[in-house]
Amino acid sequence: MSVGQEIYALAEQLFPICRSITGDGVRRTLDILSEHVNLERHEVPTGTQVFDWTVPKEWNIRSARIRGPDGQTVVDFVDSNLHVVNYSTPFKGTLTLEELKPHIHTLPDQPQRIPYRTCYYAPTWGFCMAHDHLTRLPDGLYRVDIDTELKDGSLTYGEYLHRGQTDREFLLSAHICHPSLANDNCSGLALLALLARSLKAKHTRNSYHFLFAPGTIGSIAWLSRNEDRTHLIDHGLVLSCVGDAASPAYKRSRRGDAFIDRAMAHVLGREAGAKLMDFSPYGYDERQYCSPGFNLPVGMFQRSVHGTFPEYHTSADNLDFISPEHLEDSFRILTDVIDIVEENWTPLNLFPKGEPQLGKRGLYAAVGGQKSSGVTSMALLWVLNLADGQHSLLSMAERSNLPFKELAAAAILLSEYGLLTAAL
Amino acid sequence: MSVGQEIYALAEQLFPICRSITGDGVRRTLDILSEHVNLERHEVPTGTQVFDWTVPKEWNIRSARIRGPDGQTVVDFVDSNLHVVNYSTPFKGTLTLEELKPHIHTLPDQPQRIPYRTCYYAPTWGFCMAHDHLTRLPDGLYRVDIDTELKDGSLTYGEYLHRGQTDREFLLSAHICHPSLANDNCSGLALLALLARSLKAKHTRNSYHFLFAPGTIGSIAWLSRNEDRTHLIDHGLVLSCVGDAASPAYKRSRRGDAFIDRAMAHVLGREAGAKLMDFSPYGYDERQYCSPGFNLPVGMFQRSVHGTFPEYHTSADNLDFISPEHLEDSFRILTDVIDIVEENWTPLNLFPKGEPQLGKRGLYAAVGGQKSSGVTSMALLWVLNLADGQHSLLSMAERSNLPFKELAAAAILLSEYGLLTAAL
C-alpha cells in the first residue's frame, strides 16, 4: 500500500466520527491516530482560563432527529453528523414549520448539499439540511428531539514529540474539531499521523512536534500551557485541506521571510500551478501562532484554499473529494521541506581561489558515473562558488534556481573529496 | 450647492483676471480668495534678493491691441488676456507684417487656439493668436499699441495657517501667476481656498499651511522668508490642474517614501486609472520645495499631467475644460489624504497572545450591527494582528490592502472595548 493509500485509509476511518471542539469524538479520533503515533493526551478542564478565552463546557451528542407531521423521520443525525448544528443544546419539543425554520440552515446556492454549522459559544440549537429538502417540507407540526449534553468536562488534545539531536522544534499542527469533512480536516490529521510515524525510525537533527487540537480554543490552550517553550520553535506548518485535486498552496507566516517561508517557496516553486500567498490573519490556527505576542515562524499548507471552493464546509467535502494520489503528493511536499530543514548547512570552500580542478579528482567522472545521485556539474560549480561561509544551501538554491536536493548532494560529494568544510 | 459646484463657481470668478508673477491681477485674485479664507498678504519689494533670484519689477497692463492696415482691430487684450505675452514691455509703433511676425506666437498644430506665453526676464513684447488668424492677415502696416507698465513695486503672495493641536505642518501650495487658464490653475486656487474654509471649523492635530504664490519666484521668495520654519513641514502637496476629466495623478516627493507619498499611493491605489509617478525636477513649485537644500516631503497632485494634454497652456484650457464633478473628486481625494494624516496612529494590542475572544465582547455582533461604520471582521483581525507597536494604521493599510478608513474605524472600536492602547 502506498503512503497515499495509507493516509486515505486513515482518513476514511476518521471521517464518520462526530468531532467538535470538545467531547468524545475528539477522544475517539485521538484513539485512532494513536494506532500510528504514540500520542500524549491532554485534558484541559472546563472553566480553565487560557489567555483571553475560557474552556467551555464539554459537548457530546447521542442522537438528534426531526419527525414530520406524518410521524416519519425528516432528518436524523445517524445519516450525517452535519445534520446537527455542532454544540446544539439539548431540546425536545413540537413546532410548526414556521417556528422550526429559523433553526434550519441550508445552502440555497447549492441546494443538494448539507452545510456545516456550529454554535460553540451561543446557547442555541439547529439542524442543517439540503435546501431542496427544506422546500419540500409540508406545513404541520414537527417533533424535534436533540439528545446532547453540555457538562463540566474538558477539552482534549494530543501531541507527539519526535526528539531529534537538538531541541529546536518544527511544529506541525492540524485541527481536530471538524466532524465528517474529509478534506477539512481528516486529510490533515491522517497525513500528520503518518508523517509522524515515518519519522520514528529516523535520526533527525531537529525535533518534530505534532499537535492535534481543536481549532482556535485548542491551539490557544496549547500555547497557554507551552508559552515558556515556544522559543524552541524554529519552523512550523498548519495543515488542512491536503487531499483534494488542487495544486499545493502555501500561506507565509506573519514574518514573511522565515526559513519555513523560504523553504516552502523553494519546494512549491517547482510544483506546477502552486500558489504562494502572503500572511493574512484569517484561516486556521496560524492565526494564533502568528498572533503578535508569539509571532512564530508558522505558515499554512493546503491545496484548495479554505473558504474558496464550493465543497468547503458542506457535505460535498466527503471521501470522494480527496484521493490517495493527492494525499501522497502533499506528503511528499512535506518530506521535501523536512529534508531542507534537516539537510541545510553552510559550507566553506577550502580551495576558494579560482575553481579547484575537479577533473584531476575524478569529480567530472564521478558526476558522469553518478547521474542517479542527481549531482550535476552546475550544482558542483554553484556550491563551490557560493561556499564563502555566507550562503546556506537554501540560499544557494534560491540564487542558482537549482533544486535544493541537487545542491545538497553536490555539497556532500565535495565534502567527501575534501573540498568543503562546514562554516562556523 | 455641492462643494464641487462651489469650487467651480470660485474658479469662474478667478478665470477672467489677468494674473502674472507680480501686479494687480495677483492682488485681485487674493481679494476674491479672501472672501473664503482669511489670507495674510505679503508684498516683497522689487529688487529683494531671494536666494539666487531677485524680485523683478512689477508688471501691470492696461490695454494692448494691434490694428490692421484697414484700421480695424486685429487682436485685443480685452478679448483674451492670453493675447498679450505676459510681461510684455510697453510699445507703440507701426510695423510691416514681416516686422510684426517675429512678435506673434501661434500654435500651428492647433491652429484655432491661442497659446499662453511669457517673457518675465527678457525685455521684449509679443502677441499670441490663433494660427489660422495669423495666416489670414494681409500685408500692410500694423499699428501696435501695448500699454503696460514695469515699475519698482512688489511681488505679492497670500498664505493662511490653520492652527492645529501641534505646530507640525501640512503645506498646500498653488501657483497664482497664470492668467485665464481654468485648469492651470484657477482649479487649484479655488480648490485650496475652499479646502482651507472647510478646515476652519475643525480641530485638527496638524496645522495646515496654505500658500497662494506666483510660480517659481513666488515659492522661492516664500522659502527664503520662511527658511527657519521649513523644519515644521511634515507633509506637503502642490496642486494644479485638478478640475479636468482625467484620472487623478500623483508625483512623488524627491524623497519618494515620505508619509505623503505613501498616503497618496494608498488613496490613489483605490481610484480607477490613477497614476503614480516618480519625482522629476520639472513641473510646478515642488521643484523648489524639493530642491536639495530643502528636500521637503512635498509631492504634486493633479489630474491631466501638465505639458502632456493638448489644452495645456492654450485658450482651450477654459471653463469648459473643468467641471464641478471632477473638482469635487479632487477635493475628496485631498480630504481622504488629510484624514490619513490626522487619523494615523500606532496601536498596541493589549491581548497579544492568541486572538482575543471577540465573540464574548459582542464584537462580532457589534460588527454585524455596525455595517455602516465600515468595520469588518477582517479589519478587526488585521488591526489586532499587526498592533505590535511597529505598525501604524497606514502600514496596516499597506500590508492588508484594506482601506485606511476601515482600519481606523476598527482601531477605534477595539480601543473602546479595551483591546488596544496607543504605542509610545
Next chain:
Amino acid sequence: MSVGQEIYALAEQLFPICRSITGDGVRRTLDILSEHVNLERHEVPTGTQVFDWTVPKEWNIRSARIRGPDGQTVVDFVDSNLHVVNYSTPFKGTLTLEELKPHIHTLPDQPQRIPYRTCYYAPTWGFCMAHDHLTRLPDGLYRVDIDTELKDGSLTYGEYLHRGQTDREFLLSAHICHPSLANDNCSGLALLALLARSLKAKHTRNSYHFLFAPGTIGSIAWLSRNEDRTHLIDHGLVLSCVGDAASPAYKRSRRGDAFIDRAMAHVLGREAGAKLMDFSPYGYDERQYCSPGFNLPVGMFQRSVHGTFPEYHTSADNLDFISPEHLEDSFRILTDVIDIVEENWTPLNLFPKGEPQLGKRGLYAAVGGQKSSGVTSMALLWVLNLADGQHSLLSMAERSNLPFKELAAAAILLSEYGLLTAAL
C-alpha cells in the same frame, strides 16, 4: 578604415592560427597582437603549481591526418585546425573503421559542421569532422598519423597595463586558447588589442589592465602570480563572442551590484534587445575572477550567449559569422562604459536652496545654442536637483533615466558656471 574594420582585419589575421592552452600558437597570436599593443609576455613553466592546478606539458602540433583504405587523405589538419582534438597525444597506427570511430567526434544534429573538441588533461587523441563525412567512410583500414608533441615547456600569456593617474585598475580579459573560431574568441582578442591601442594616447584617471591568457588555467595562473595586487581591481570585464549579429549581452559579476554591473546596465539599457543576466559560475574566466576567494567586480560581455547559438564551438564560427559592424558596436559599448568609469563624479550644488536662476546666466541660452553638446534643460535640472553630495553622475543617470553622457556634459557646464563643485 573604421575601427570595426580594423578589428575585423586583426581577427582575420588571428583566425588561422592553431591555438591551445599552451604552445606556439599562443605565442604567434601574442606576436600579432603586439603589433598594436606593447604586450608584456610571461612564460609559466610546466609543473608550476597555480593554486589547485598544475601547469601542464606544452603542446604543439606539426601535422595530423587520416588516410583511407584507398590511401587518399580523409581529413587533414592543414584544412582546418578543428580537425584535431586539441591536445591530442602523438599517434601513428592503422585501425579498422570500427576501431577508429571512438576517436572521431561529429555533430549529428549539424551534420556539415566540424565540432571543436579538447582533451587537455586526458592522454588521448581524436579527430573532428562533419557527420555527413563520417557516414560516407567505407569500411577498411585507416592510417592515422598525428605528429604532436607534449613536452616540458610553458604556458604563455600576455598583458598590457595602461597607466592612468591612479593605480586603480579596470581589468579587461580575453581567452587566447581557442583555435580557428572567429567569434570565440578572435573577436575578443582583436577588440581588446585595438581598445588598448586607443587608450595609449589618452590621459585616464584609472589604469587599464589588459590580459590575453588561455582560459581557466591561464587566468588561474595570472591570479596566482598577481594575488597581492588584485585589490587594485575596481572594475573588470571578460570579453568573448563580441563580433556576431546578436544584441549585446552582459552577465553581472558575482557581487551583482558592483559599479561595473551598474555601468553596463546603464549602457545596455539603451541598446535595443540587449540582455542582462545574473551571474552564474559557468562561462569564461569570470568564473575564476569571481571565485569566492577573490570575488572581484568582474562581469562578462558578449553578444550571442556562449553555448546557446548553433555556431558555437563549430566550424561555422568562422569569419562570416562576425562583421566589422558588430565589432564596432561592441567597441563603442566598451568605450561608453570606460567613459562612465572615467567621467563619473559626485557634484555638490552650490545654490541648493530653490533652483538657481539659469536664465540670468544665459544657461537656457547656452542650452539652446549648444544642442550639439547634448545638454538639455532636463539634464541641467536633474544634476542640480540631485547634486546633494550623495549622488554620483551614474546614480543620477539611474534615477533620471537620462543618458550618462548628457548628465556628465550638464555637470561640466554647471561647474563652468560656478554652480557645482565636487563633493568630498
